[in-house]
Amino acid sequence: MQKRILVLDNSTDRSIYRPAEEWSRHFGDVPFDAVHVPSNEPIPPLAHYTHLLITGSNARFSRPEAWFGVEADAVRHAVERGLAVLGSCFGHQMLAWALSGPEHVRSAPIPELGWVAIDIVASDPLVSDLPNPWHAFAAHLDEVADLPDPWHPLASTDACAVQAMRYGDHPVWGIQPHPETTPEEARFQMRAALEEYPEFAREIREAIESPVRDDRTAPQLIAALLRSCPRP
Secondary structure, eight states, X not given: OOOOEEEEEOOSOTTTOOHHHHHHTTOTXXXXXXXXXXXXXXXXXXXXXXXXXXXXXXXXXXXXXXXXXXXXXXXXXXXXHTOEEEEETHHHXXXXXXXHOGGGEEEEEEXXXXXXXXXXXSOOTTTTTSOSSEEEEEEEEEXXXXXXXXXXEEEEOSXXXXXXXXXXXXXXXXXXXXXXXXXXXXXXXXXXXXXXXXXXXXXXXXXXXXXXXXXXXXXXXXXXHHHSOXXX
């Protein structure tokens, strides 16, 4: 079957954050379809796809919405079918929420905003081509917690123990940062977040003013995902 990617676009405000566009510029010639789940666009039959990418979102698991359940059902179906799956930020958390239960996603005790240095702690094809530490943009108020079997962690920071993870030996991975987002896009999004999250204004301003350390690893991550064939 020819490779084809389905993108579950979870942005709730695409005037600020357009993750399907940010990720798809790294797909090369691989065809893809994007579905905007918060708008209740129907998710097409997964039999048409070999790979699934689950994007970040302005939504939070501490404030669940009805469409979360629709997406969780699709995620479980994708894993059952053996698709190769990558979730980023909200998508990373969605994987834990859908496959292991809502108790494994919580409000982050220390939210991460800005560019972070991520320590790779395990060998895995997803991260084999990344530098260690790996620098990327992060913006999350929730996080994966108390990672259960068969998940195992691949990367961490001091503030967030699960920066990357894999579901047993399945081709199913989650990453907490936003390697798809350029520094210019990141600063635009953080300026917009000042209005949405005034309680974090100090942290957001500090992140906006912080120096950029970004290894621009989205191409390597997508290449690793596409090298992974769906399980029969």
